[in-house]
């Protein structure tokens with residue numbers, strides 16, 4: 001009762017609330033939290049059969065756990081992906097999705113505008129193991145094409161990208177990847193599965209930091225890898241079992257409950273972000289606002305084609321440098337200074353000194369990350385209060 005029938009098509013909201021639900025014999029309304037590291041067997045024959053894969057039961061929570069399985073199944077149903085595996089963090093998802101199948105001598109092309117941790121993995125970690133990487137301007141399709149080598153195995157991107165909110169053409173890059181015999185991996189954190197499902201455009205693997213909008217309430221770290229069954233069987237499953245980036249059942253349970261409201265939260269955040277972006281564009285001391293839902297976004301048309309709404313993040317340039325940016329952040333009374341995003345609480349970030357601090361000044365300049373750039377993650381507060389807060393801070397400068 002109450003579980004989704006397999007093979008039947010349900011709407012996104014239904015999948016968010018009931019996808020993967022598997023009730024125990026007690027018939028609990030909410031998903032059960034199996035906070036256990038291991039499982040006991042009735043007899044050694046069962047243990048043997050489980051390790052051989054002849055009995056589908058659970059063995060150890062590093063391999064699989066009933067609560068984690070519910071979260072994974074719900075994520076797969078939401079994304080329209082054959083399977084999903086949850087990880088302890090978003091970075092564990094990214095690192096695992098790359099390392100589980102790449103080997104010495106392989107080559108990766110990645111869009112240079114990406115989350116700081118992802119860029120570190122691609123630029124610094126992979127080359128240590130003999131996996132070369134090339135960073136390209138993700139919006140330039142010729143740069144992707146020119147980057148392809150005979151040993152290219154992965155194209156990796158994030159759209160909208162952090163913090164520049166540039167939009168990359170998923171379908172076009174997927175075609176380039178497949179023509180080269182490579183896989184396209186998309187970090188879909190900024191769009192969330194509510195706004196954009198990269199597999200519909202040809203992506204092979206999608207990764208999330210569930211820490212962001214999926215939890216969306218600042219409680220737990222988590223990540224997800226979505227892929228096809230063959231990739232899971234050939235690479236991901238055995239790598240995860242033996243290297244251990246598994247999520248805690250408790251965190252998976254928090255994520256399951258959070259997914260129930262993901263659509264409502266993301267839509268409200270997008271409404272608020274759109275209003276905030278329009279107000280900021282009229283504000284004093286703001287030279288430019290970047291929001292994928294605005295007509296003046298350089299790739300507004302592509303954003304509309306790939307995403308159902310503009311997202312919850314707004315970036316903008318203050319007319320000045322670090323000093324002005326810091327004075328602005330300190331003048332905010334409601335919006336918190338934080339490097340996180342996708343939270344119910346609105347959060348302001350100064351990328352130059354935090355998330356993108358590790359990049360060289362030249363790398364930041366290439367991306368358009370200046371000392372006056374701010375990234376705002378718009379939350380669920382009353383948008384009029386957010387706009388008031390931003391305006392009083394701008395007026396104080």
Ligand SMILES: *Cc1c(COP(=O)(O)O)cnc(C)c1O
Nearest residue numbers: 089090091115187189209211222
């Ligand atoms: C936060 C984030 C990550 C990393 O996720 P964690 O859960 O913090 O490890 C990866 N990619 C993007 C785009 C992110 O915003």
